[in-house]
Amino acid sequence: MKVLAVFSGGMDSATLVWKLLAEGHDVSLVSFDYGQRHRRELQSAAAVAVQLGLEHQIIDLTGLRPLLKGSALTDASVDVPHGHYESDTMKATVVPNRNAIMISIAWGMAVAENMDAVALGIHAGDHAIYPDCRPEFHKAIEVALQLGTDRLGMKLFAPFIRMTKTDIAKLGGALGVRYDLTWTCYEGGEAHCGKCGACQERQEAFRDSGVADVTEYAA
Amino acid sequence: MKVLAVFSGGMDSATLVWKLLAEGHDVSLVSFDYGQRHRRELQSAAAVAVQLGLEHQIIDLTGLRPLLKGSALTDASVDVPHGHYESDTMKATVVPNRNAIMISIAWGMAVAENMDAVALGIHAGDHAIYPDCRPEFHKAIEVALQLGTDRLGMKLFAPFIRMTKTDIAKLGGALGVRYDLTWTCYEGGEAHCGKCGACQERQEAFRDSGVADVTEYAA
Numbered sequence: 001m002k003v004l005a006v007f008s009g010g011m012d013s014a015t016l017v018w019k020l021l022a023e024g025h026d027v028s029l030v031s032f033d034y035g036q037r038h039r040r041e042l043q044s045a046a047a048v049a050v051q052l053g054l055e056h057q058i059i060d061l062t063g064l065r066p067l068l069k070g071s072a073l074t075d076a077s078v079d080v081p082h083g084h085y086e087s088d089t090m091k092a093t094v095v096p097n098r099n100a101i102m103i104s105i106a107w108g109m110a111v112a113e114n115m116d117a118v119a120l121g122i123h124a125g126d127h128a129i130y131p132d133c134r135p136e137f138h139k140a141i142e143v144a145l146q147l148g149t150d151r152l153g154m155k156l157f158a159p160f161i162r163m164t165k166t167d168i169a170k171l172g173g174a175l176g177v178r179y180d181l182t183w184t185c186y187e188g189g190e191a192h193c194g195k196c197g198a199c200q201e202r203q204e205a206f207r208d209s210g211v212a213d214v215t216e217y218a219a
Numbered sequence: 220m221k222v223l224a225v226f227s228g229g230m231d232s233a234t235l236v237w238k239l240l241a242e243g244h245d246v247s248l249v250s251f252d253y254g255q256r257h258r259r260e261l262q263s264a265a266a267v268a269v270q271l272g273l274e275h276q277i278i279d280l281t282g283l284r285p286l287l288k289g290s291a292l293t294d295a296s297v298d299v300p301h302g303h304y305e306s307d308t309m310k311a312t313v314v315p316n317r318n319a320i321m322i323s324i325a326w327g328m329a330v331a332e333n334m335d336a337v338a339l340g341i342h343a344g345d346h347a348i349y350p351d352c353r354p355e356f357h358k359a360i361e362v363a364l365q366l367g368t369d370r371l372g373m374k375l376f377a378p379f380i381r382m383t384k385t386d387i388a389k390l391g392g393a394l395g396v397r398y399d400l401t402w403t404c405y406e407g408g409e410a411h412c413g414k415c416g417a418c419q420e421r422q423e424a425f426r427d428s429g430v431a432d433v434t435e436y437a438a
Contacts, residue, residue, distance in 0.1 A: 009423065059282050059283065060281075060282030061282060062282075063278050063279030063280060063281075063282070064278065064324065064327075084430050095327070096326075096327040096330035096331050096368055097323055097324075097327030097330060097364065097367060097368050098327070099250075099367060100323040100326070100327070100363065100364055100367045100368075101320070101323045101324055101327060104316055104319040104320045104323045105283065105316075107316050107319070108283075108314070108315045108316030108317070108319070108320060109317060111315035121428050131366060131367055131368055132366075132367035132368065134366070135365050137363060137366040138365040139280050140359065140362050140363035140366050141360075141363040141366075141367065143363075144319065144321055144356060144359035144360040145316065145360075145365045147350060147351075147353070147355050147356040147359050148318060148319045148350055148351035148359075148360065149315055149316050149319075149350055149354040150350040173349055201346040211256060
């Protein structure tokens, strides 16, 4: 199948890409620049694409930045919370409706190129904080986009939606994912901070899965 | 209610705005610059916003232009079809998944501003050609966005979804919509061409509704 993967440059979507390739799909990648503080992830995304020799487009959505106010990921006046990934303080990292926006654009691109599916790496660890990572959202948006484009057979793959990040790391370890090329940290630095909720979750996933953590941490 | 209206600068969404105001809603407007050939409509949208004293934002989505290939609305290598609006040739004006993209962004903005609803002017005359103007799409995307943002009570208004453009013109005539400020033509000119499918549909709606057509046509 021809599959367009929404690719952030992080662990989850990198594992998704390796999985799709292992399954024999014809994969291309799309990333989104929505003014995120951690734009460093886009460099990681590009590095992975080059490593794998895949087509990769970065879509400029910076026009949305002033509108998605109040999220620590896009609003410089809001601090990135340090604490556990699933805690309430991480709600500051919600960008309202981010996944629906990114999925809708990717779906339009996939339709224009006569592709068979869009894939994304949302997983069970995100369910508590991000409503747009939950199975009921996934099913509903897939149906809406099928109807909206008259492509009832087109698919929205989300193979990790009932897996934890530790499960994903385990799978990625087996697939040989180049985690050294990926980026997780929500802070804007040049190395992973090791303190933000996203970094803590990354560390936890490597530790619990038994996969070596080759990340360079600033702390 | 606080309502964000997706506003193209055309007849349908202008009538929508007048209707929402007549019903007492607190209305603000959003338009999208997606590299459409008929960017002239954005000037019309701005003129209507000034006329009504409403907040109006134009979101820059021109980063999407090269990706939504093959539509006469965005791809300079495809001619705008001249013919009846509901005919097969008008399929060249489909921008894949355009409404899902615009609705998703507007919904995210509305959530960020704690608004109660997003409104759009899709109508029955569009159903044949544009799958993303049909009632089943409307219902499905509303549910998906409610789930994706944990706003189960938020609404996606589409009050014209079972009305024809002639019905809309009739309503607009009664509401005193300033149709002279609106823009319909798909060609990129400074006056309405009077020949493209969109212009033909505009003329038909005025004629059949008995509302005076004050449009300046080039032909």
